[in-house]
Amino acid sequence: MNTTNSQTSSYSDYWKRPHFIKRAWLRWLLMVGFAIYLALALGTMDIDWERAWEGLPRGQRFIQAFFPPNFADNRGVVFDGIMESIWMAISATIFGIILSIPIGLGAARNLSPAWVYFLCRGIIASSRSFPEIIMAIFAVKLFGFGPFAGFVALSIGTIGFFAKLLAEDIEVMNASQAEAVKVTGSSWFQWINYAIQPQVMPRMIGLAMYRLDINFRESAVIGIVGGGGIGATLNTSFSRYEFDTTAAILIIIIVIVMVLEYISGYLRKWVQ
Amino acid sequence: MLRLEGLGKRYKTGDDALKSVDLEIPDGQVIALIGPSGAGKSTLIRCINRLVEPTRGKVYLGDLELTSLSSRELRKARRRMGMIFQEYALVERLTVMENVLSGRLGYVGFWQAFLRKFPKDDIREAYRLLDRVGMMHMADKRADELSGGQRQRVGICRALIQHPELLLVDEPTASLDPKTSRQIMRLINELCEERGLAAIINIHDVLLAQMFSQRIVGLKEGVIVYDGPPDGLTPDVLTEIYGEEDWEATIDEVVEDEDEDEAVT
Amino acid sequence: MPIIETKDGPLWKRRTLKQSLARLFWWTVGLIVAAIAWKLISDKTHWYFVQSAPKEASDIVSRMMPPDWSYMDKLWLPVWETINIATLGTLIAMLISIPVAFMAARNTTPHPLVRAFALFITVTSRSVNSLIWALILVFILGPGVLAGTIAIGLRSIGGFSKLLYEAIEEINPVQVEAIEATGASRLQQIVYAIVPQVLPTFVGVGVFRWDINVRGSTILGLVGAGGIGLQLSGSINTLAWTQVSMILLVILLTVIISEWISAKVRGAII
Numbered sequence: 001m002n003t004t005n006s007q008t009s010s011y012s013d014y015w016k017r018p019h020f021i022k023r024a025w026l027r028w029l030l031m032v033g034f035a036i037y038l039a040l041a042l043g044t045m046d047i048d049w050e051r052a053w054e055g056l057p058r059g060q061r062f063i064q065a066f067f068p069p070n071f072a073d074n075r076g077v078v079f080d081g082i083m084e085s086i087w088m089a090i091s092a093t094i095f096g097i098i099l100s101i102p103i104g105l106g107a108a109r110n111l112s113p114a115w116v117y118f119l120c121r122g123i124i125a126s127s128r129s130f131p132e133i134i135m136a137i138f139a140v141k142l143f144g145f146g147p148f149a150g151f152v153a154l155s156i157g158t159i160g161f162f163a164k165l166l167a168e169d170i171e172v173m174n175a176s177q178a179e180a181v182k183v184t185g186s187s188w189f190q191w192i193n194y195a196i197q198p199q200v201m202p203r204m205i206g207l208a209m210y211r212l213d214i215n216f217r218e219s220a221v222i223g224i225v226g227g228g229g230i231g232a233t234l235n236t237s238f239s240r241y242e243f244d245t246t247a248a249i250l251i252i253i254i255v256i257v258m259v260l261e262y263i264s265g266y267l268r269k270w271v272q
Numbered sequence: 273m274l275r276l277e278g279l280g281k282r283y284k285t286g287d288d289a290l291k292s293v294d295l296e297i298p299d300g301q302v303i304a305l306i307g308p309s310g311a312g313k314s315t316l317i318r319c320i321n322r323l324v325e326p327t328r329g330k331v332y333l334g335d336l337e338l339t340s341l342s343s344r345e346l347r348k349a350r351r352r353m354g355m356i357f358q359e360y361a362l363v364e365r366l367t368v369m370e371n372v373l374s375g376r377l378g379y380v381g382f383w384q385a386f387l388r389k390f391p392k393d394d395i396r397e398a399y400r401l402l403d404r405v406g407m408m409h410m411a412d413k414r415a416d417e418l419s420g421g422q423r424q425r426v427g428i429c430r431a432l433i434q435h436p437e438l439l440l441v442d443e444p445t446a447s448l449d450p451k452t453s454r455q456i457m458r459l460i461n462e463l464c465e466e467r468g469l470a471a472i473i474n475i476h477d478v479l480l481a482q483m484f485s486q487r488i489v490g491l492k493e494g495v496i497v498y499d500g501p502p503d504g505l506t507p508d509v510l511t512e513i514y515g516e517e518d519w520e521a522t523i524d525e526v527v528e529d530e531d532e533d534e535a536v537t
Numbered sequence: 538m539p540i541i542e543t544k545d546g547p548l549w550k551r552r553t554l555k556q557s558l559a560r561l562f563w564w565t566v567g568l569i570v571a572a573i574a575w576k577l578i579s580d581k582t583h584w585y586f587v588q589s590a591p592k593e594a595s596d597i598v599s600r601m602m603p604p605d606w607s608y609m610d611k612l613w614l615p616v617w618e619t620i621n622i623a624t625l626g627t628l629i630a631m632l633i634s635i636p637v638a639f640m641a642a643r644n645t646t647p648h649p650l651v652r653a654f655a656l657f658i659t660v661t662s663r664s665v666n667s668l669i670w671a672l673i674l675v676f677i678l679g680p681g682v683l684a685g686t687i688a689i690g691l692r693s694i695g696g697f698s699k700l701l702y703e704a705i706e707e708i709n710p711v712q713v714e715a716i717e718a719t720g721a722s723r724l725q726q727i728v729y730a731i732v733p734q735v736l737p738t739f740v741g742v743g744v745f746r747w748d749i750n751v752r753g754s755t756i757l758g759l760v761g762a763g764g765i766g767l768q769l770s771g772s773i774n775t776l777a778w779t780q781v782s783m784i785l786l787v788i789l790l791t792v793i794i795s796e797w798i799s800a801k802v803r804g805a806i807i
Contacts, residue, residue: 011399013392015369018412041621045686051679059677084581091574094567129789133668133756137773141597142590148582221668225759228581238672250665257664323714350720361715365733374729378720385725427715434719 062243069251070244078245081223081233082252088147088154088222088229089215095151096158096215097208103159104166105192111170120163128160132218136227147228154215154222161211166204173199202268209264216260220253273299273334274320274438274470280328280494281315289315291494292329297472299437302464304481304502305474307491308514313474316491317440320472321353322346333438351378354431356460358443360423364416368407368426371415372398375433394433401429405459421452425459432463439464439471445480453477457484478505601782608783612768616791618682619764622757623750623795626689631743633690634697641698642705644713645727655698662695667753671762682763689750689757696746704738705731741803748799755788765791 021027071078106112106120132153139149173196223231230249237245274297281290289312297303305313318324320331322338331338338349354375362371376394377385384390390398402408405425415423424444431439441460445453457473461484464471475481481488482502490498490505490513498509507519639645641655670688678684713730721729758766765788772780 011396011403013396015373015390015395015398015411017370017388018367037624041625044617045621045625045682047683048679048681052677052683055677055679062673062677084577087574087577090570091578094571094574129792130785131752131756133759134769134785134788138597142593144583146581146583147578151578217664217666221666224668224672234669235672238676250669254661254664258660261660321718323718347720347722350718353718355715355718357711357715359711361711363712363716363730363733365736366729370729374716374721375719377716377722377725377729382722382724382728385721386728430715430719440718 062246065243066247066251068244069247070242071248077233078230078249078252081230081249082256084147085216085219085223085229085231086256088150088219089212092151092154092158092215092219093208093212096155096211097162099155100159100162100166104163105170105196107163107167108170111196120167124160124164124167127156128164132157133221133225136222137225140226145226145228150219150222150227150229153227154218157218158211158215161214162204162207165207166200169200169203170196206264206268209260209267213257213260213264217253217257273297273332274472275332276316276320276329277332278329279316279319279326279331281312281319281324282327289494290319290326293491293494293496295489295496295499297438297470300464300468300470301487302461302469302471302473302485303487303489304485305472305489305491306476306478306481306513309476310493311491312494313476313491314442315494317355317442317472317474320440321350321355323355347378351434352436353438353440354434354436356424356427356431356439356441356444358446360420360427360447362415362418362423362426362430365414367412367414368402368418369398369411371426372402372429372433375430378434397433398429401432402426404463405429420448421456424448424452424456428456428460428463432467437470439469439473441471441473441475443474443476445475445477453480454483460484478510597778600778603779604783604786605777605779606783608780609787612765612784612787615758615765615768616787618685619754619766619791620751620795622682622685622689622754622762622764623747626686626754627693627743627747627750629686629690630693630697630746631739634694634701635739637694637698638701638705639727641702644708644710645705645731655702659695659698659702662691662693663699664695665692667692668756668760671757672760675761680761680763685754685757685762685764688762689754692753693746693750696749697742700742701735701739704735708734737806740806744799744802744806748795751795752792755791 019027021030103120103123106116107124109117112120135156136150136153139152143149143152219227219229219231220234221231223229223233224235226232230253234246234249237243237249274295276293276295279290279293279295280288282288293316305316307313315324319326320338322341326339329339333349333352336349338346341349363374366374370388373388373390373394376390379394380390399408399411402411405428407422407425407429410418410422410426415426418426427444439460444456444460448456457480460471460473463469473481473485482505485502488498488500488502488505489496490509492513497512498505510519511517637655637658640647640651641659643652646652646655667688670691671685674684674688674691675681678687708731712734713726716726716730754764754766756764756766756769758764758768759770761767765784769781769784769788772778772784
């Protein structure tokens, strides 16, 4: 025992994990800053607890409406709304992607001259500038109530999403493969077709499905501002206190999103 | 003392990775387990501490029968068996010290572990082990900054800080260059000797096996086909284990290599 | 695209007949679907309005100019609220999604039934837009930032859990095995071998999600759930176009700045 003691006493028995941020002042600054922010944020939150408390029975009623949800009443309206949402999402995805392809190619630094690059990047940036719902508000102002406004808003959103990712994908693709095709003296279109398309295609199909998914989910709220689709029906059922219909609509939305997700997972495996 | 009785493992795919293995390892003996890939070496080692559940047979560590333990008792028993892995299996985003101390997880409670508040003795022991393997200066480096040989040294410390009676070593040199391989094998051997540890070293390199162990067990298709001293590995025996090949060259090389190695050190 | 496809033909046989037919089939299906979608939408459109849209647009834009700079005084608080909704909502979602993700990952779930439940939470949260969550919560809790914050939180749980449980399923299992071999308990294994492997993903997704949530919380006010959207819908309803343009400018700046911060922080982490 004695010998072990004398052997081990030379080693420290203190160890502390090194901090992630090594500079102490920076660490404290960040921590204190975050704490102050949290305190301020929570402190300035104007919450009417009494109103929230009173609302709990309403919440209970709302949840009860799910058991059972009412698929029967308003069946026609709900079906129409859902179909409108689906078609809106599909057409906005297709149209948006068709527009995205030239814009995406133009926004890839390794393909395009500077002026095209900046033009296309500008289009992408402005179509990403506002949430789809704000786009939809203005589309409704311009085109009147109905799915066309939603279609326009979702198409713009699709361009911002798809063209950006397409451009980024082209920028990081394998340059040597692209070069190899270029030196054969092919035309620009042939070059795109043989060198670029095979490299980016699988991912793009996956992204298209993903965007379809997003567009469908967005189409469910665009109706709230008058842009057509299931959102209008949802909003109406809600303001009429027909919660069992609301529940039915929510369940349908969830099921459709699940199906879309399943299909896109399957499709992605299939194209790769 | 470790004793395996009729140990077997059949995977769900229907493959018999191990077919009834009987083996006895006395205290303090270092054995090398050799055999071609797919012979069941890895499965055998993992069946001992039940990282893989054996489907047949029994494992005794001293008087304790491991195969029938509840998961709680098993955790306790696992503290007595240190394990060293092929790809080091360090947690790459933790520091060297945390990796070493993780060997004490079987002894400390959840919150102690979570807050990294290990007992003073454990920390002292961790430093001592790191010093022993020449990694003292690296204690606060992150594991993914280390080279392969350094990582394996940390892996050894993690196994030893458990204060095990037995080391289960799974291909310790498979990812290392020849020189580092020897250093690591020598280190494991020295440490086993210092601490009177028994060890099963699963290794595919026959030369290293012969150089560093007192006893060699050859495994083929889940069955022990050789169990004896290193110099008993004649070309016939190797053919039995690995299949037909010109083994004379390999065995000759052993002698030369050993001389050369001696000269270097 | 189909025009380019036909160019392959003469050059060399890239596909077998069967593959070509399959491609032709899918292109046809796609075109038919597109045509039907277009027909259905155009049936419900008043083309008269669409034709007048350019005139309408220039009209609105001219009314928006110049933005009402003085209105900014009334926008500071809503912007502050908007950011708080996003930040607090993100934090709530991060906290809740940790257990959900561990329950949903195949290699850490205690039971397949628990996994099914966690996946159900994930998909429900993701499918329902934050604006719908806000609609429901405003009804229950009354209008204000509380409803907005919880709405953002509820919507983000799914996004977080999905990315986190995918990360958990993709960890290196050998590191877990090594910790298990020391006699560590299940929880200790999670803390020592799994958490360090997924922590960077978790923080990265958190910052990324925060950026999305700032965007999302700018519109929650449309249904009364706090933030700058309330001013936006108010100004649109009263046709105060110069205020609208000011608000849009502020939203744009907020979104750009949050995107910039998020990119910077992610860059610093990775």
